[in-house]
Amino acid sequence: MFFYLITVLLGLYLGCVGMQLVYLVFIFSKTGQYHRERGSLPAGSAPAEPKPDFSAGVSVVVCARNELDNLRELIPLLLQQDYPDFEVIVVDDRSGDECYDFLLLEALRHERLRLVRVNETPQHITPKKFALTLGIKAARKAAILLTDADCRPVSNQWIREMARTMEGDKEIVLGxxxxxxxxxxxxxxxxxxxxxxxxxxxx
Structure with a gap:
């Protein structure tokens, strides 16, 4: 009985390992095998710098609840972005701290910053989805860039780098x-x- 149980458990373990290997080899490995679809480059040559399309404006949407400390760090970094046409929309999702007062003052100081406030959430939708819906509806630009209050852009080129990937007929870009x-x-x-x-x- 003991050896039978060990055999069954070992079989289950090997089956799980096998399934994991299938995912690693045939699905997850696609990330490492990514290549440009528009032709190949000669060996040793450097790819040409893509020409960003600055014609489309970008709306950065941030949903936050009780994130005062994070927003104090994030908002200046977003407003300092080197991009000609963008706005920052912060959705205050029923915060109990001083988020709303802080955002209201910042919005009065910076015309790029806009504030949306959620007072209550309908029962048929999760709070985060509802906040995102309101933020996206408030967007005035052609492209929408989503981030969270606890994230930080690596540089003032973040919007520019994301926007340059939104070329052609792409509908969604993941980062x-x-x-x-x-x-x-x-x-x-x-x-x-x-x-x-x-x-x-x-x-």
């Missing part, structure tokens, strides 16, 4: 946001989980 590196096993696990999740949706 990877790595977790900030800190000491500790918890941080390592969160970074691994973030990377693993990104591999799944980018594949």
């Amino acid at each position: 990877f946001s790595p977790y900030q590196v800190k000491n500790g096993w918890l941080n390592f696990f969160i970074r691994y989980e973030t990377f693993y999740t990104a591999v799944q949706y980018l594949s």
Whole structure:
């Protein structure tokens, strides 16, 4: 009986490992095999710099609830972006801290910043989806760029770099946001989980 149980458990384990290998080899490996579709480049040659299309404006939408500290860091970084035509829309999702007062003052100081407030959420939709819906509806630009209050753009070229990928008939562009590196096993696990999740949706 003992050896039979061990055999069954071993078979289940090997089956799970096999399924994981199938995903790693045939699905997740697509991320590492990405190549440009528009022809190949000669060996040793550098790709030409793409010409960004600045004709389309960009609406950056951020949904936040009780994120005052994060917004104090994020808003200046968004407003300092080097892009000719953009706006920042922050959806205050029923915050209980001083988020709304802070955002209201910032919106009066910066014409690019706009504020949407959620007082209550309908029962048929989750709060985050409802906040996103209101933020997207409030957008005035052709392209919509989504981020969260606890994220930080790596430079003032973030909007520009994302916009240059929105060429042709593309409808959705995905980006990877790595977790900030800190000491500790918890941080390592969160970074691994973030990377693993990104591999799944980018594949």
